[in-house]
Amino acid sequence: MKARTLITGVGMATPHGIGVADSWAATRAGKNAIGRITRFDPSPYPSRLAGEIRDFDPRDHLPDRLVRQTDRSSQLALTAAAHAFEDAGVRPADVPEYGGGVVTAAGFGGIEFGQNELRNLWSRGSRYVSVYQSFAWFHAATSGQISVRHELRGHAGVLVGDQAGGLDALAQARRRIRRGSRLIVSGGVDASLCSWGWAAHLATGQISAGEHPERSYLPFDRAADGHVPGEGGALLILEDERAAIERGADNVYCEIAGYASTFDPRPGDGREPGLRRAIELALADAALGPWEIDLVFADAAATARMDREEAEALIAVFGAFAVPVTAPKTAIGRLCGGGAPVDVVMAALAIREGLIPPTVHVEPSPEYDIDLVTTHPRPASVRTALVIARGHGGFNSAMVVRAVD
Amino acid sequence: MSQQEFTLQDLKRILLDGAGADESVDLDGDILDTDFEQLGYESLALLETGGRIEREYGVELHDEIFTDNPTPRALVAAVNAQLGRMASA
Amino acid sequence: MNRRAVITGVGVLAPGGTGVQNFWDLLTEGRTATRRITLFDAGSFRSRVAAEIDFDPAGHGLTPQEIQRMDRAAQFAVVGAREAIADSGLATVAFDPHRTGVSIGSGAGAVRRLDSEYRVVSDDGRLDLVDHAYASRHLYRQCVPSSFAVEVAWATGAEGPATVVSTGCTSGLDAVAHAADLIRDGTADVMITGATDAPISPITLASFDAIKATSTRNDEPRAASRPFDADRDGFVLGEGAAVFVLEELTGARDRGARIYAEIAGHATRSNGFHMTGLRPDGRELAEAITAALDEAHTSPEDVDYVSAHGSGTRQNDRHETAALKRGLGAHARRTPISSIKSMVGHSLGSVGSLEIAASVLAMRHHVVPPTANLHTPDPECDLDYVPITAREHRTDTVLTVASGFGGLQSAMVLSRPDGSAA
Numbered sequence: 001m002k003a004r005t006l007i008t009g010v011g012m013a014t015p016h017g018i019g020v021a022d023s024w025a026a027t028r029a030g031k032n033a034i035g036r037i038t039r040f041d042p043s044p045y046p047s048r049l050a051g052e053i054r055d056f057d058p059r060d061h062l063p064d065r066l067v068r069q070t071d072r073s074s075q076l077a078l079t080a081a082a083h084a085f086e087d088a089g090v091r092p093a094d095v096p097e098y099g100g101g102v103v104t105a106a107g108f109g110g111i112e113f114g115q116n117e118l119r120n121l122w123s124r125g126s127r128y129v130s131v132y133q134s135f136a137w138f139h140a141a142t143s144g145q146i147s148v149r150h151e152l153r154g155h156a157g158v159l160v161g162d163q164a165g166g167l168d169a170l171a172q173a174r175r176r177i178r179r180g181s182r183l184i185v186s187g188g189v190d191a192s193l194c195s196w197g198w199a200a201h202l203a204t205g206q207i208s209a210g211e212h213p214e215r216s217y218l219p220f221d222r223a224a225d226g227h228v229p230g231e232g233g234a235l236l237i238l239e240d241e242r243a244a245i246e247r248g249a250d251n252v253y254c255e256i257a258g259y260a261s262t263f264d265p266r267p268g269d270g271r272e273p274g275l276r277r278a279i280e281l282a283l284a285d286a287a288l289g290p291w292e293i294d295l296v297f298a299d300a301a302a303t304a305r306m307d308r309e310e311a312e313a314l315i316a317v318f319g320a321f322a323v324p325v326t327a328p329k330t331a332i333g334r335l336c337g338g339g340a341p342v343d344v345v346m347a348a349l350a351i352r353e354g355l356i357p358p359t360v361h362v363e364p365s366p367e368y369d370i371d372l373v374t375t376h377p378r379p380a381s382v383r384t385a386l387v388i389a390r391g392h393g394g395f396n397s398a399m400v401v402r403a404v405d
Numbered sequence: 406m407s408q409q410e411f412t413l414q415d416l417k418r419i420l421l422d423g424a425g426a427d428e429s430v431d432l433d434g435d436i437l438d439t440d441f442e443q444l445g446y447e448s449l450a451l452l453e454t455g456g457r458i459e460r461e462y463g464v465e466l467h468d469e470i471f472t473d474n475p476t477p478r479a480l481v482a483a484v485n486a487q488l489g490r491m492a493s494a
Numbered sequence: 495m496n497r498r499a500v501i502t503g504v505g506v507l508a509p510g511g512t513g514v515q516n517f518w519d520l521l522t523e524g525r526t527a528t529r530r531i532t533l534f535d536a537g538s539f540r541s542r543v544a545a546e547i548d549f550d551p552a553g554h555g556l557t558p559q560e561i562q563r564m565d566r567a568a569q570f571a572v573v574g575a576r577e578a579i580a581d582s583g584l585a586t587v588a589f590d591p592h593r594t595g596v597s598i599g600s601g602a603g604a605v606r607r608l609d610s611e612y613r614v615v616s617d618d619g620r621l622d623l624v625d626h627a628y629a630s631r632h633l634y635r636q637c638v639p640s641s642f643a644v645e646v647a648w649a650t651g652a653e654g655p656a657t658v659v660s661t662g663c664t665s666g667l668d669a670v671a672h673a674a675d676l677i678r679d680g681t682a683d684v685m686i687t688g689a690t691d692a693p694i695s696p697i698t699l700a701s702f703d704a705i706k707a708t709s710t711r712n713d714e715p716r717a718a719s720r721p722f723d724a725d726r727d728g729f730v731l732g733e734g735a736a737v738f739v740l741e742e743l744t745g746a747r748d749r750g751a752r753i754y755a756e757i758a759g760h761a762t763r764s765n766g767f768h769m770t771g772l773r774p775d776g777r778e779l780a781e782a783i784t785a786a787l788d789e790a791h792t793s794p795e796d797v798d799y800v801s802a803h804g805s806g807t808r809q810n811d812r813h814e815t816a817a818l819k820r821g822l823g824a825h826a827r828r829t830p831i832s833s834i835k836s837m838v839g840h841s842l843g844s845v846g847s848l849e850i851a852a853s854v855l856a857m858r859h860h861v862v863p864p865t866a867n868l869h870t871p872d873p874e875c876d877l878d879y880v881p882i883t884a885r886e887h888r889t890d891t892v893l894t895v896a897s898g899f900g901g902l903q904s905a906m907v908l909s910r911p912d913g914s915a916a
Contacts, residue, residue, distance in 0.1 A: 040622075040623060041623060044623060044625075044626075045626060069769070098763060098781055098785075101764070102764070106660065107638045107640070108637050108638060109603070109660075111637060114608070114697075115612070115624075117697065117700075117701070118608075118609065118612045118616070118619065118697055119616065119619040119622070120619070121619070121696060121697055121700050122612070122613055122616065122618045122619030123618065123619030123620060124619075125538070126538060126539055126696065126699070126700035126703060127700075127703075127704075129697070129700040129701055129703075129704050130701075130704065131701075131704040131705050133697070133700070133701040133704065134701040134702060134704065134705050134707070134770070134899065135662070135769050135770065135899045135900065138601065138602065138603075138660070138662055138899070139603065139639070139660035139662075140601070140660055140661045140662035140665075140898070140899065140900045140902065141769075141900065143661070143900060143902075144662070144764070144769055144899065144900020144901055144902065145769065145900075147764035147766050147900070147901060147902075148764075148765075148766055148767060148768060148769060148900075148901055150766070151766035151767075152764060152766055153763055153764050153765065153766045153778055153781075154763065154764070155761075155762050155763070156661065156762055156763075156764045156900070156902050157659070157661060157668065157672075157762070158659065158660045158661045158662075159657050159658065159659060159660070159672075160603075160638065160639055160640045160643075160657065160658040160659075160660050161640050161643070161656070161657045161658070162638050162640045165640065165657070168655075168657050172672065172675075175675055175679065178679075179675075192637070195622070195623045195624045196612065196615070196616075196624050197637065198624075198626070199615055199624050199625075199626040199629045199633060200629070200633045200634045200636070200637040200638075201634065202626045202629070203626070203629050203630065203631050203632065203633040203634050204634045205631075260655075260681075261654075261655040261656070261657075262592070262653060262654060262655065263595075263596070263643075263647045263652060263653045263654065263655070263656040264653070265591075265653060266648050266651070274653055277592065336638070391640055392634065392635070392638065392640070392641070392644075393635070393640065393641060393643075393644030393647075394644060394647065394656075395640065395643075395644075395656060395657075
């Protein structure tokens with residue numbers, strides 16, 4: 001029997017705040033964190049809402065020298081990683097030298113840092129480009145900086161799978177733990193709220209043009225018209241069960257019990273998307289039947305096509321109205337590589353607290369036969385939860401977490 | 406053309422702008438003869454600092470400038486020597 | 495059951511000529527493909543040499559829509575994947591798309607498109623708030639390079655797990671390692687894997703100029719990349735892609751596939767020390783080598799050839815020499831070691847896959863490529879770095895290593911599965 005991979009600590013940086021307590025309190029209360037963009041002037045753009053992390057001063061959390069050489073995405077990730085270690089009650093120095101590692105998902109990399117240096121290059125000349133551009137913008141920067149700061153000398157990984165990448169990163173961490181790593185800090189953070197990143201979001205044609213923060217990101221709603229991007233993410237401490245027992249870990253949330261990922265057929269192919277298969281394979285990996293899943297965190301893309309695909313896959317696997325479905329991300333936006341790790345933390349907290357956080361703002365369309373938990377948190381005994389994440393182009397990932405006795 | 410002068414204050418300003426400061430170091434203390442490394446500045450921070458001095462003062466610093474001048478006092482003197490050579494050229 | 499991952503198809507786009515045969519000819523003849531940069535006017539940069547590919551995407555069968563949609567690096571990946579599939583013979587058998595995945599490495603993503611698109615939407619940096627009306631409708635796929643995996647999946651019909659691995663300069667090993675893991679743990683039976691990078695752009699040059707990491711031997715471009723040589727002065731940027739078909743051994747044998755090599759072991763370690771600096775003793779790279787050899791159930795004495803990282807920076811080549819001595823012990827002095835970056839430059843993430851390709855070709859032909867330009871060995875780089883001339887050498891097991899920013903160190907062991915033709 002394979003050793004289990006446990007979640008023994010979590011750290012978050014989301015539009016609801018820095019730290020798990022703030023994020024969970026706001027999420028369970030259904031508080032909205034989407035608003036008009038303040039990080040740059042959004043008035044020239046057709047979409048002006050985002051889930052921003054307000055009041056984050058990196059110098060409150062990180063040494064000045066480190067702040068100079070990092071993009072905002074890495075600063076948020078470094079902050080969340082430190083919180084995760086604290087939450088787990090483990091000091092990286094106590095992990096055997098090559099036993100601790102880091103695997104993160106990245107979507108945009110250090111895009112804001114990159115925009116500043118591209119501006120220096122083209123408006124002032126190549127000699128004005130920072131030495132830190134050589135690594136601060138690239139997708140490996142966050143994993144690298146976390147490993148340097150916490151002296152984690154074991155495995156290091158970085159995966160890019162758009163919104164699905166966060167689950168893929170956690171799964172790679174689990175795979176490395178099964179092959180001998182003791183502890184891996186894993187998850188993802190994205191921060192693309194600069195005008196350059198915004199132009200990229202707009203290019204997808206999938207960004208809500210809504211003006212009202214509470215009526216703009218509306219998955220499974222008749223008014224669904226694209227999503228609202230957000231920034232942030234989560235880092236989790238994953239540990240080999242034996243290693244966690246050995247050190248006396250006392251904050252075990254749950255285990256990562258199953259995972260799978262698939263890719264959709266080519267556009268226009270006409271065959272069924274890969275999502276149902278991803279869910280079924282993740283359940284099989286967890287050795288659980290559909291009837292044993294207590295809660296689903298939906299991807300909730302909020303376009304008519306994607307919502308229909310997701311609802312159809314859920315109904316095909318679980319049956320109509322057979323399992324509660326939620327998407328708390330309607331309060332914070334879609335976080336790209338950071339989104340799914342936040343949902344996994346929410347799933348872990350739902351298991352611990354016996355409470356399903358709501359999908360705020362949404363009036364479910366009767367078109368979808370799913371039990372969407374809206375408006376108010378719903379008390380429930382949650383032993384298992386499924387997290388779904390889909391990325392631009394056809395990525396489908398699914399992960400099952402399960403309570404640990 | 407009159408010679409620009411490069412002072413310790415200029416160096417401190419450029420260090421702070423480009424690389425920031427290590428929390429355990431007081432740049433306002435007596436740092437003239439302290440190695441940059443002990444002040445918390447490694448190779449990258451020094452490359453950034455050298456690049457900024459070059460841009461601001463229009464000088465060319467050779468690749469080994471920080472190896473040959475590992476303290477603020479030595480560096481300030483070396484940069485001024487370079488500025489002097491440019492003014493008299 | 496013990497599942498094993500083997501390479502059954504290879505596709506290469508490298509400086510000096512596209513295709514596997516041109517690549518191998520260049521390496522075995524010891525020719526260097528480094529030259530003055532022609533992709534744009536690099537006159538104002540400190541380093542103005544690179545190893546470029548003369549690449550005609552339409553000539554490789556890409557449609558105008560594909561060319562418009564894809565960054566050069568994505569184009570390389572698609573062309574490489576098609577060549578690898580053709581080489582493997584997989585296209586002629588019914589393979590299960592659900593059991594076929596994609597793992598593509600890239601260190602710099604779509605940096606060329608990002609650079610050129612930024613100039614347009616910002617009016618050459620004059621606008622702080624970029625003008626989205628001038629943005630290409632493909633801008634998102636340039637910013638988030640998971641699009642590379644999308645393109646390869648579409649090109650090959652893969653519908654299993656797909657991802658991009660972006661661990662900087664170790665991406666080319668790490669992407670293939672990830673693919674091997676998925677085959678070994680039963681997630682996939684076939685993986686289209688490898689790495690691509692096309693980083694030769696103004697922003698890349700400027701960032702490496704700033705840290706003085708690249709060679710300034712601008713007047714002698716062909717001699718600019720000189721790993722392990724006393725006169726080396728930095729790496730030379732390159733570009734390219736190598737893509738492989740990786741299959742589970744039993745399935746590959748059942749269909750009578752040609753088997754190049756097994757991915758027998760791999761490991762990644764971080765130095766947990768500095769984003770660009772290396773500890774001189776090479777401990778973490780040595781540890782990665784030891785872990786990869788352990789996973790392959792191989793001892794240092796079995797290593798017939800080492801494909802070095804050998805970037806040609808002052809720091810790397812000494813660090814690597816120390817790491818090889820530490821990781822291989824006395825055998826480090828007996829085994830031939832070379833850096834193909836002397837010929838094809840350093841294409842950041844993709845070069846690790848080009849080095850895997852060189853390694854499997856060395857196993858196929860029992861010839862190890864040389865380190866070009868190595869005329870005056872650095873006394874501190876005192877191993878057998880196969881200077882100048884390729885060497886006939888019995889090669890059944892290869893160690894290939896990579897080292898990158900972020901402190902990442904990766905090692906991979908390639909071996910000949912028992913019973914496969916030598």
